[in-house]
Amino acid sequence: MHIFQIKQVQVLPIPLAEAWTFFCDPRNLGAITPDWLCFDIRSEVPPCMYPGLIIEYRIKALAGLPMAWVTEITHVAAPNYFVDEQRFGPYRFWHHQHHFREVDEGVEMTDIVHYAMPYGVLGLAVHKLVVAKRLEQVFAFRQQKLATLFG
Template identity: 95%
Template sequence: MTPRIFQIKQVQVLPIPLVEAWTFFCDPRNLGAITPDWLCFDIRSEVPPCMYPGLIIEYRIKALAGWPMAWVTEITHVAAPNYFVDEQRFGPYRFWHHQHHFRDVGEGVEMTDIVHYAMPYGVLGLAVHKLVVAKRLEQIFAFRRRKLVELFG
């Protein structure tokens, strides 16, 4: 059975130059600063100050019911300073593909996140998505939006 693919798309403009946005987002160590505390986000692997294609990043999060969970992503594409893609290799989703796009729009940088994801466990996973996961992802991206405004105006 082909899994149901969900999509999240978020666009945000920050009043900073493209190079400043890229410098912040290309550093995996900054991800914790824009992730809600309740996820208990913790990078477990050593990471460089700027990502590159093939970089494997190991995290630990507390996703459902506060249970600790490993999440491993690979940075699969990087075209500085315009976009990068991370893909889950191991973790809570059956499929996770996250595109991060950056574009100079004169008054700042337009950032677009496009996430395609699928739940594991068939019908059970779809039920958990409807009851919990969709709302949690909305909360995570809303937090990120607010935090970026705090950090960059």
């Protein structure tokens, strides 16, 4: 199994408390997800996540085919970080760390994602042809949208 990594760092000119309030609310995830993913939260979610929270989504990933994605919030240390892990979905493995740190300019946010594709060699080919580019697009959209939302 090959584990891929994405790391993205972004500074937003807002206080740490404001960043945490936005990111701890799972309902805000749709606002920073590209429309072409047709992201839809299917489960009831509270205004602030907690360890053990299960969130059910529906997305359209490859070729516009709808698929279920279930994640669990496994770690929360407010207001510094949280971790979500896929329980069911498109990846063989998905572990996403979200870190928040005060800096002179506001808040430095760091996303670190480790993930693996299913289906062996076929999954690696699909990753190279489609998935890697799609994930780049998702995180680029997110970075631009957050810059727009928070200046």
